[in-house]
């Protein structure tokens with residue numbers, strides 16, 4: 001369980017935005033959230049409110065997504081730099097490499113370095129949906145891990161992991177081989193969302209079979225919007241929990257929130273009890289479910 005980590009973090013010399021996320025995870029268990037860069041002024045105000053509302057939780061870190069093909073490059077950069085400077089926790093920049101040139105990514109990494117941001121989630125990103133060549137200098141996330149590593153030891157590097165296999169993987173064994181190789185080169189992993197803790201346990205065991213013990217944070221998605229999450233699950237290859245979705249859809253108001261929070265807390269507890277190094281919540285820029293989950297886990 002995560003009972004009491006806020007106090008432990010307050011006494012921990014690695015706490016605060018000067019610590020790397022790799023250090024924070026090593027001192028875990030952690031509770032972190034993912035944000036996306038808002039497109040509108042209204043969305044930006046909503047996110048600012050969320051960040052303030054989450055302050056009492058004492059988050060371990062936050063991460064900020066990078067739009068497909070770099071479409072949110074500047075917004076991601078500005079948000080990560082601001083959160084990292086203003087808040088008492090590190091902010092991690094997601095970064096994709098497919099379709100980008102080496103010099104373009106080196107310039108962005110140097111900018112992050114100069115701005116005090118040293119936590120990068122190194123991702124491949126998706127090739128163009130129409131099947132046209134992606135162009136650029138990279139094919140796989142491992143190449144971006146190597147590029148970031150070469151910029152210096154100040155960077156801490158996370159990578160993506162898919163408990164139910166990456167949707168483009170041809171077979172389980174080669175998927176796990178590539179994942180183990182990538183995780184060994186990185187400092188930690190963060191998973192795609194999933195709803196059955198057994199999928200995470202199986203992935204960790206398969207990595208251990210390959211002598212890979214790099215910590216992997218489970219990514220947990222509260223099922224607050226079942227139809228939207230069903231679409232995301234289809235794209236990411238995650239099994240959609242139809243029974244839970246039916247229970248959420250059948251409930252209304254506070255009862256609906258309770259069903260979502262109970263299911264999320266149940267999954268988080270099972271993961272932490274099985275040894276997961278923390279929880280990364282996909283919060284969709286909203287605070288209420290994170291606050292309820294943090295309360296139930298005893299984090300505040």
Ligand code: FAD
Pocket residue numbers: 064065066067068069094095096122123124125126127139140141142159160161162166167168169170174175176178179182190191192193219
């Ligand atoms: P890789 O690790 O490169 O793997 C991609 C595929 O290639 C896998 O099937 C793998 O098995 C295979 N592979 C790897 N190496 C080799 C090799 N040497 N030979 C043959 N096959 C190989 N996308 C965004 O655009 N922006 C984001 O902000 C973003 N954030 C994410 C956060 C998390 C936590 C996760 C899990 C995903 C995120 N994604 C994001 C999605 C991600 O970009 C896609 O899943 C993408 O398709 C693959 O990225 P990857 O880093 O897992 O790629």
